[in-house]
Amino acid sequence: MGTHAATMRVRAGVRSSPLLLHAGTPPTAAAAESGMRTLVTGSSGHLGEALVRTLRARGADVVSLDSRPSRYTNIVGCVSDRALLRDVMAGVEVVFHAAAHHKPQLAFLPRQAFLDTNIIGTQTVLDAAVAANVRAFVMTSSTTVFGDALTPPADQPAAWIDESVTPIPKNIYGVTKASSEDLCQLAHRNDGLACVVLRVA
Template sequence: MKLLLTGSTGWLGRHLAPLLEASDHSVLGLDVAPGPFTHVIGTVADRALIDRTFADHGIEAVIHAGALHKPDIARFPRQAFIDTNVTGTLNLLEAAVAAGHDRFVMTSTTSLMISQAIRDEASPKAVWLDEDHGPLAPRNIYGVTKLAAEGLCRQFALETGLNCIVLRTSRFFPEDDDTLSDPPPENLKANEFLHRRLTVEDTARAHLVALEKAADVGFGLYIVSALSPFARSDCAALKRDAAAVIRQHFPDAADLYASRGWRLPQQIGRVYDASRIERDLGFRCETDFAAVLEALRSGTAMPFAHDGGFRSPSLDGRALIEGARR
């Protein structure tokens, strides 16, 4: 199948493109900055470019992984998020329908599920987040525009019959957190596998499965995250003493962490439930918190990437992103 992959220069794109090609798909990458898997330099907000790309390359399906992300809030005005994340998604959906496509996969984010109250951890217990959680009240322009893009996918599936799968991915970025510095980055990433992280490799695999299963689903929206060891019944205890709950599930976790100079989280304020995608699509992340502990136990490398110097393609594609507003 000839696929258009947007965001092909980004962290996900550079892992997803070779996986798709290894599965006998032909991938045409589109991004605002050059990369080894990017063939078309441009923005999804440019409708003429999208139409030309579809016409010139015989695109048969779309995986839409390109977007402005939360760290871009400090770099771009709100309008740039609307142009890229909303108008860009609309451009791709309309082009896909016009081309007679039967499947469309979009990368979304669990970030849009986090209201300011959840972010502030105002609840006396951890918030259990699954696909039925609501009402949704995104706390920033990133979440607002990704929620709008999800709505477009839902509407197109309903009105045109285009099979759309939206993947709300939890954290898989390699760089340091742009707001948290304690605990240190690798310790923080390891902790997050308990409740809100997955590897980029698992993220890529989820997109391949979604592409393969889209025609059987119609419209589907799924949280994609490493499966948490916790249950809803743990939520109060997670807010009160998360380390104690973790030790119940993993008795040697504290000692393994201490051997590396790491700390277990004392509180966990939210948990993403990724069980629905396993039930519906048969997908489950290969790397979880148990794999992190096994790496500590065996002295092998961590099963996740950390790159504090990772450079977002949006920095190199600033002129194209800003030019879409002119």
């Protein structure tokens, strides 16, 4: 399995960088070009909806899952529901995992909700993907995982970020997204699942 050079040296907070790329062919292109059955979790959110629209427009066979109904979601359910994920994953070749509780929800959701969805949910989706012999798994993370690592040294105008920077998350959202990245790395190392993690801003 090849590892692509996927690090983009960026000034913190300006634009996102693709990280932890471990797939032989970019999954988005592969899914669209071949009409692969593709699962998008979090399809009622902004990023998930955009993925569904883009993939369908390019000819992919998209299955979409979210806990909230929308015109872009055809299965309503929770990503931590193992039985549901087992059924949903049947025939799926590529997974885009965008389901998560996000930073703005820190204001009104308990920490346990972030653990349940962002960590347990991610592990559940990974387990189902491995069991179904999925070809590629893409997870959307966040630059929030960097946390205090984004604070520049006193003599520098900005912090320079690449894959070598150790995240220092400042809140439960950042902690759960960093942990989800670790789960993807475990699935890649231990189960051979081709994983891509994208830290988006």
